[in-house]
Amino acid sequence: MAAGLDAAQGLSPARRARRRVGGALFRRPWLKGLALLAPPVGAFGFFYIAALVVLFVSAFWTVDAFTGELVHRWTFDNFRTLWQESAYRTVALRTVWVAAAVTVTDAVIAFPFAYYMARVAKPRVRAALFVLVLLPLWASYLARIYSWRLILDHDGLLNWSAQKLGLPAPGIEYTNTAMWVVFSYIWLPFMILPVYASLERIPQSYLEASRDLGARGFRTLRRVVLPLALPGVVAGSIFTFSLTLGDYITPTLIGGTSSQFIGNVVYDAVNQSSNLPFGAAFAVVPVVVMGAYLLVARRLGAFEAL
Amino acid sequence: MxxxxxxxxxxxxxxxxxxxxxxxxxxxxxxxxxxxxxxxxxxxxxxxxxxxxxxxxxxxxxxxxxxxxxxxxxxxxxxxxxxxxxxxxxxxxxxxxxxxxxxxxxxxxxxxxxxxxxxxxxxxxxxxxGISLQWGPNTLLYNTQKVTPAPTSWSAIYSSKYAGKITVPDNPIQIADAALYLMKTQPSLGIKDPYELNQSQFDATISLLKKQKSLIKKYWALASDEIDLFKNGDAVIGASWPYQTNTLIADKAPVKDLIPKEGATGWLxxxxxxxxxxxxxxxxxxxxxxxxxxxxxxxxxxxxxxxxxxxxxxxxxxxxxxxxxxxxxxAPLAYFKQIYFWKTPIADCGNGQKNCMDYTKWQQAWTQLKG
The missing domain is CATH 3.40.190.10 (Periplasmic binding protein-like II)
Structure with a gap:
């Protein structure tokens, strides 16, 4: 009947076809949704999920030691080596431990800073602080790491200043402590921004109500502000934790003799030994750790704060 | 044209x-x-x-x-x-x-x-x-002001005298440097070639490297890293290439390099x-x-x-x-006799035995050494 109507209106065949498609889509809204979503979801699935699947599958292969060719035979050898060799456990634990330390440090630094930005500072000061927080992100990551090396070096700014003040030189150059400091610096903006967003969202009336009910400043902070800001802190921790977990450049440039991260071992496996399967097997570890972390983060409501 | x-x-x-x-x-x-x-x-x-x-x-x-x-x-x-x-x-x-x-x-x-x-x-x-092209030795580099008397042996990077001021390359082939040192200082191990090590020779080498690790400031990954370490005083002695020495000397840093009495490894x-x-x-x-x-x-x-x-x-x-x-x-031929050029460690020891540690083992040992 619709076709008859089109014909009666004297429409060209091409326009009639378009109308028919439009009509079909109108009657079935889910079809429209599917057509709209298919390209981005397909691209996401192909470029993102596919890479992860290949990573996971190749973790079960091995490499012929001499010719360096892939052996496509299913085996748990890579995971067994990872489990049995204490060095790899040490590396995995160090990576997770430093990532956790960096996350806690950033949260402790970011919270008062974000609170000041969101609730105390005047608009102009707030804008200036925003610029200051974001400014380091405009400079190259490598340039920032190398400038930290200048600060931490034996004859660097830190030791020099300590000496001038008559203090003992900290001498933390090329240690895991140095790594912790640099990581905390580099990922700090990624913590400040989500915490700021969650603090800004707290209605002023809540704080006033808390005061009316007789709560002092600290109690309001502990019972009202902190619980409401927690999703933001957890959201920020996803960034700081995962970014530290996957890094391998800072350990190379800032770390000392016992500073290997999972990323360094993966890099060496691929670049030195051409042993892609072993690298893939070790790379599964941070994926699993992050998966568990995200599950916990979701329960704490972090995804609503992003 | x-x-x-x-x-x-x-x-x-x-x-x-x-x-x-x-x-x-x-x-x-x-x-x-x-x-x-x-x-x-x-x-x-x-x-x-x-x-x-x-x-x-x-x-x-x-x-x-x-x-x-x-x-x-x-x-x-x-x-x-x-x-x-x-x-x-x-x-x-x-x-x-x-x-x-x-x-x-x-x-x-x-x-x-x-x-x-x-x-x-x-x-x-x-x-x-193939046809050989160019080569270079892996030398012992030191700061002439901080290291006195001038070193003559690789023992300088294995002894505690310069603890915390030593740097060596971050490369599995570095195991050969330690093997060469043991070859000259502990003849009882029977090392004939620093790239052909059986299990016990390999273990002895790795244990030397483990002891050395506590003395090391940093395993350098890039030549520029080592240059920085020497410039900033973080390291005063270490294993190096002539390139770093030349760059540092061009920058007026007080350094010198040498091939110690045990000889050296080199690349070709x-x-x-x-x-x-x-x-x-x-x-x-x-x-x-x-x-x-x-x-x-x-x-x-x-x-x-x-x-x-x-x-x-x-x-x-x-x-x-x-x-x-x-x-x-x-340099005369005698100079090259003291240089042991890099070659890929393989299971074939070159003396009919097939129980030498291959390069994969070297890489694993190196990763585990760094821990």
Whole structure:
């Protein structure tokens, strides 16, 4: 009947076809949704999920030691080596431990800073602080790491200043402590921004109500502000934790003799030994750790704060 | 030279090498080369292209392992040549990725220092799998103000005197340095070659390296890292290449390097020809060209390494006064006898035994050492 109507209106065949498609889509809204979503979801699935699947599958292969060719035979050898060799456990634990330390440090630094930005500072000061927080992100990551090396070096700014003040030189150059400091610096903006967003969202009336009910400043902070800001802190921790977990450049440039991260071992496996399967097997570890972390983060409501 | 002459030259080169094969002409006289960055500089590639009509298309690789991987990519027919270091060359030879070459076709081969005509990292069973190119020693570098008296032995980087001020390369092949030291100081271990270690020799070496680890400030990954360490006073002694020494001295840093009394390890690069090349004629022309004294001298000075052609010395001094002496290009044969050139550790110990630790074991041990 619709076709008859089109014909009666004297429409060209091409326009009639378009109308028919439009009509079909109108009657079935889910079809429209599917057509709209298919390209981005397909691209996401192909470029993102596919890479992860290949990573996971190749973790079960091995490499012929001499010719360096892939052996496509299913085996748990890579995971067994990872489990049995204490060095790899040490590396995995160090990576997770430093990532956790960096996350806690950033949260402790970011919270008062974000609170000041969101609730105390005047608009102009707030804008200036925003610029200051974001400014380091405009400079190259490598340039920032190398400038930290200048600060931490034996004859660097830190030791020099300590000496001038008559203090003992900290001498933390090329240690895991140095790594912790640099990581905390580099990922700090990624913590400040989500915490700021969650603090800004707290209605002023809540704080006033808390005061009316007789709560002092600290109690309001502990019972009202902190619980409401927690999703933001957890959201920020996803960034700081995962970014530290996957890094391998800072350990190379800032770390000392016992500073290997999972990323360094993966890099060496691929670049030195051409042993892609072993690298893939070790790379599964941070994926699993992050998966568990995200599950916990979701329960704490972090995804609503992003 | 104008374009037409060039085309004629290319056609002639192709015609000479493959008189009957029409199919290969599509590839022309192009040499696809895997090289270290700096090994195919216009300074000596342009005259080569003009003279021979063979076109050079370089692909720079970042590590020996990348070179091996690239040579094997695409069934091994993608690249014609590779400038392989000693820790890659045996893998390419035993993997049948490269083919033997005839040194009699290289006019300058007879001028090569005897130590580099048939070194074990590119000559197997009397067959030459490539032509030696340039080399350099892994030296002991020290700060002349902080390290007194001047060291004469590698023991300086294994003793606690300079604890926390020592740096060594972050590379599994560094195990050979420790093995060399043990070979000279603990003869009871019976180490004959620092690249051929059986289990007990290997264990002794690793345990020495574990002890050394507590003395080390940093395992350097990039040459610039070591330069920084010495400049900033974080390290006063360490294992190095001549490149770092030259850079530091140019920056007026108080450093010196030496080959200690135990000898040293060293690297030797070789131009090798792919087993599947379709441009053998051009490859031979390149081997001949890169071996000539002037080109050898140019590359040596550009890169800071030592030519294998003993005739290059005069050219080096002409290009940069005193550089021949500085890079030991005129050193006597005895000098090379104390240098143990990098070669890929393989299970075959070279004495009939097959129980030596191969490179995979070296890499695993190195990763575990760093922990």
């Amino acid at each position: 104008n374009r037409r002459v060039m085309l004629v030259a290319v056609a002639a080169a192709v015609g000479l090498s493959f008189p009957a094969a029409g199919v290969t002409r599509a590839n022309g006289g192009t040499l696809n080369m895997i090289a270290w960055e700096g090994y195919t500089q216009p300074q000596w590639v342009n005259p080569f292209e003009k003279q021979t009509g063979c076109k050079v298309v370089p692909k720079y690789a970042g590590s020996s392992d990348e070179m091996v991987t690239l040579m094997r990519s695409g069934g091994g027919s993608q690249y014609d040549m590779v400038s392989a270091s000693g820790d890659a060359s045996l893998r390419l030879i035993y993997g049948h990725d490269v083919q033997p070459v005839d040194p009699s076709k290289i006019p300058d081969f007879k001028n090569f220092n005897k130590a580099f005509q048939s070194p074990p990292n590119n000559t197997v069973g009397g067959k030459h799998y 690069d070789t131009w090798m020809v792919s087993a599947h090349t379709k441009n053998l004629d051009c490859a031979y022309k390149w081997l001949a060209w890169i071996s000539t004294p002037k080109v050898q001298a140019e590359q040596a000075i550009y890169f800071g390494e030592t030519p294998v052609n003993s005739k290059a010395c005069a050219w080096m001094d002409k290009l940069s006064k005193g550089s021949c002496e500085q890079y030991h290009a005129n």
